[in-house]
Amino acid sequence: MIRAELLKLTTVTGTWVAVGIGAAxxxxxQLLAVTFxxxxxxxxxRGVPAQSELGAVDPGSLEFQAxxxxxxxxxxxxxxxxxxxxxxxxxxxxxxxxxxYRFGGLVTTALAQPxxxxxxxxxxxxxxxxxxxxxxVFVVICLATLLITAAALPSIEFVVPVAQVLGIAARSVAVIxxxxxxxxxxxxxxxxxxxxxxVVIALLxxxxxxxxxxxxxxxxVPVWAQLLPLSLGQAAIADSANSVFPAIIALPAxxxxxxxxxxxxxxxxxxxxx
Numbered sequence: 001m002i003r004a005e006l007l008k009l010t011t012v013t014g015t016w017v018a019v020g021i022g023a024a025x026x027x028x029x030q031l032l033a034v035t036f037x038x039x040x041x042x043x044x045x046r047g048v049p050a051q052s053e054l055g056a057v058d059p060g061s062l063e064f065q066a067x068x069x070x071x072x073x074x075x076x077x078x079x080x081x082x083x084x085x086x087x088x089x090x091x092x093x094x095x096x097x098x099x100x101y102r103f104g105g106l107v108t109t110a111l112a113q114p115x116x117x118x119x120x121x122x123x124x125x126x127x128x129x130x131x132x133x134x135x136x137v138f139v140v141i142c143l144a145t146l147l148i149t150a151a152a153l154p155s156i157e158f159v160v161p162v163a164q165v166l167g168i169a170a171r172s173v174a175v176i177x178x179x180x181x182x183x184x185x186x187x188x189x190x191x192x193x194x195x196x197x198x199v200v201i202a203l204l205x206x207x208x209x210x211x212x213x214x215x216x217x218x219x220x221v222p223v224w225a226q227l228l229p230l231s232l233g234q235a236a237i238a239d240s241a242n243s244v245f246p247a248i249i250a251l252p253a254x255x256x257x258x259x260x261x262x263x264x265x266x267x268x269x270x271x272x273x274x
Contacts, residue, residue: 001122002129005096010100017132018088025084026071026138030145034059034068037171059149060156069160069168070145070237071138072175072230082114085138087204089131089176090183094196096127097187116269122260123184131180137171143169151167168237171247175233178251178258184227185258188265204230 009015039156067073072086080086127185141167150158186203211225223266226235239247 001118002125005122005126006129007124008099009096012095014099015092015094018091018095019137022085022088022134023137023141025088026141027145029083030068030142031149034146034149042145060159061154062159065146065158065160066164066168067238069139069142069165069172071135071142071172071233072179072237073234085141086179086233087201088227089179090186090200090204091197092131092134093127093180093183093185094187094193094200096123097184098193098196101191101193112240117266120188120262120266120269123188124181127180127184128177131177132173134180135176139169139172165241171237171239171251174251175236175254178254179233180230182258182261185261185265188269189261207231227253229254232257 072083072089117234148160150156183196183200186199189192190199207228208231210228211221211231214225215221223244225231232245232250235243235245235250236247236254239250243250245253
């Protein structure tokens with residue numbers, strides 16, 4: 001089952017298009033984040049410092065470089081910021097769930113394996129493997145961009161300890177896998193690829209909007225608004241003292257959301273006609 005799901009995933013053109021867009025988009029945003037944004041803030045671009053709009057940006061600081069290693073955020077991203085990589089990760093899981101529906105392969109799969117929960121288990125495992133591999137690529141892009149920039153600019157020195165780099169990388173892989181599994185569960189629930197993509201985009205767009213509205217009304221981002229998937233993912237990767245939830249809380253909370261949605265998708269898959 002797992003090998004078959006991986007084969008289906010890797011032979012669909014949409015998968016490679018999504019991965020290519022994600023890698024290229026992440027590379028571009030990381031280059032802008034570690035080179036253009038600091039230059040803009042210091043006034044090297046416009047001749048006038050933009051620190052009033054961007055705040056103090058120090059590419060040589062530990063905080064800046066640690067944030068730049070986050071493949072799902074940016075050095076200026078908020079708790080619920082949306083990046084190309086985030087969309088691609090969830091779409092990857094969505095493709096695993098909906099490709100069979102689109103091409104009619106789920107009926108054949110069900111004939112070979114009548115137990116639908118085993119079918120879902122194979123999709124979950126294949127999604128986790130593919131997402132973990134994609135996460136490694138994203139982590140390498142972030143780290144390589146930062147290292148090359150630090151080597152090219154004499155004013156910047158790479159200051160992130162190896163242990164912290166490894167911690168960010170490990171948490172990034174875990175979060176990316178969980179978000180891909182969330183996309184998988186959404187795909188199983190909605191079945192249609194187009195509908196699934198629209199649902200994913202809507203969820204990703206609505207989260208920061210809800211947080212912004214809540215902040216305008218209350219003057220701060222409420223705790224409940226930071227218990228949404230993107231915010232939990234960002235908090236888990238950053239594991240910052242400035243976050244409401246440390247990684248030890250944020251990561252299990254995100255996992256609980258994914259497990260809940262996946263359980264619902266499994267229940268629907270068992271009872272629904274193919």
